[in-house]
Amino acid sequence: MKFIEFAEICEKLESVTSNLEMARIISKFLKSADNLDIVTRFIEGSIFPAWSSEELGIGPSLLYDAIAMATGVKKRQVKAGVRELGDAGLACEKLCEKKMQRPLFAGELTVRHVYKSFEAISRAGGKASQKKKTRILADLFGSARPKEARYIARLVLEELRIGVGEGTVRDAIAQAFDVSKDEVERAYMLTNDLGLVAVTAKKGAKELRRLDIELGRPVKMMLAQVAKDVESTIEEMGEVALEYKYDGARVQIHKTNSDILLYSRRLENITKSLPDVVDMLKDGVSFKQAILEGEVIAIGEDGKPRPFQDILRRFRRKYEVKRIAREIPLHLSLFDVLFLDGEGLIHEPLVERRRILEKSLKKDHAPMIEVSPQTITSDISVAERIYKGAISAGHEGVLAKNPKSMYTPGKRGKNWLKVKPVAETLDLVVVGGMWGEGRRANLIGSYSLACRNPTMDSLLDIGRVGTGITDEQLVELTELFKDLVLSDVEMDIQIKPEIVFEIGYEEIQRSSNYKSGFALRFPRLVRVREDKSVKDADTIERVRELYKKQKGQT
DNA sequence: TTTGACTGCCC
DNA sequence: ATTCTGC
């Protein structure tokens, strides 16, 4: 299949807003496509399947290098284009139109050729590999028409920005090959590869049904939706199964006898980084063949949870794994079982899965591993007590699960609800901004923030904020700050400190990235403090106190 | 040999 | 992760 056909479909989809219409267009396209697996992933904006360890190793910076190389302009001009158009693909397209003469002998670019180039980019490693990667990519741009270049650039960043995601492609596959949406969804959740699902669906519904959970192939993880408080979860479900929400990292465990594999939420194989977790599972789990799920957490000697940053030091580590494992020992709290001795359990209700899970650990298992404590209740006061207990023990909050619900892989539904305390807020001074991309093109898409240092009468930066802003506000704020711009270089804007934002956050963290020495976790704009000026903004002392208090009690 | 930008992925 | 938005 020619790549231009793919690019033209993308362009058409970009102008359509109706999901039904998008699915119709894609289904027609998939019906006629060869290289169906590749095309299916491409249309959804991914290159390799989620479980694959392949990755390009190209982000915005190297992409801009490649565009510059292909079109013979300076990198800063590429950046200027991205700044102006709010999109690397559009910038690339424009530069290709202007600067580049497509060689006459160049053949038509095919989907296959583009994919092969991506594979080659992925394979490149070692000395001078960045040059090699950018050269391969620049060559692609060299033989691409401008419109093709637009979508190659976006594919590289895995951001097609055409309004198409998994859901749309799932519906399109069902429509294209005349199988039910549910069956497509089921197959996808269990295999994590829309390409494979499309190819199998094309063979027929019978083949599609044959795709199933397999040990060694991670299942998409079920996710929780936010609830406003504990009471509302009981109103929603009647009876809830309550568990602590730990500040850790999700892991899925695939066990075949003594063979243990660990997967992260993005389905990365993280087995090698967590040998201590593997060992506690080897020794502690009685099941021979199973898929289990849990949360790994770091707990200090005092029994209190350690900062999330400590857990991050263990993840994806390749070197000095053992030494850091001793330094930051992990605990594993198991909360689900999806598969046992050849049988899938995802259709079993939570209570039944839980009943099975409780038999998973041997009597003499290591103390580092547990089945996550759970309470089933419909009593609001009991639930509140558990929630308060979670908070005072230093955890994030609770999960309230519907005891009757099955495990729905990849879904963020209302059968699992998470409850966390309402965010704290700080009043911080806006000292800068960054131009946005996509629908935030030509608007300030995020803002840099600072707190006051009253002793020096100066400002200390403490991070940025880019969410919690409505589209309407984005426009208003960009207008508001227009007169306060001190400098505007590439994507970065410096702003005269005058405006104060009230910023919500989950936690104050130590940070070496900001002069204040602190940063906010999950910052969001709550409101513009029109009643406050710079002198009323929060101070570094207050930040320090809040940080201490938070460590003291959590 | 050291430093720092970049990338991908945890939350 | 959080949040907003169009369907």
Next chain:
DNA sequence: GCAGAATGGGCAGTCAAA
């Protein structure tokens, strides 16, 4: 209510520049 698209801090690994 869902799916998609904006955006956050911070860690390890990789590679290139200093």
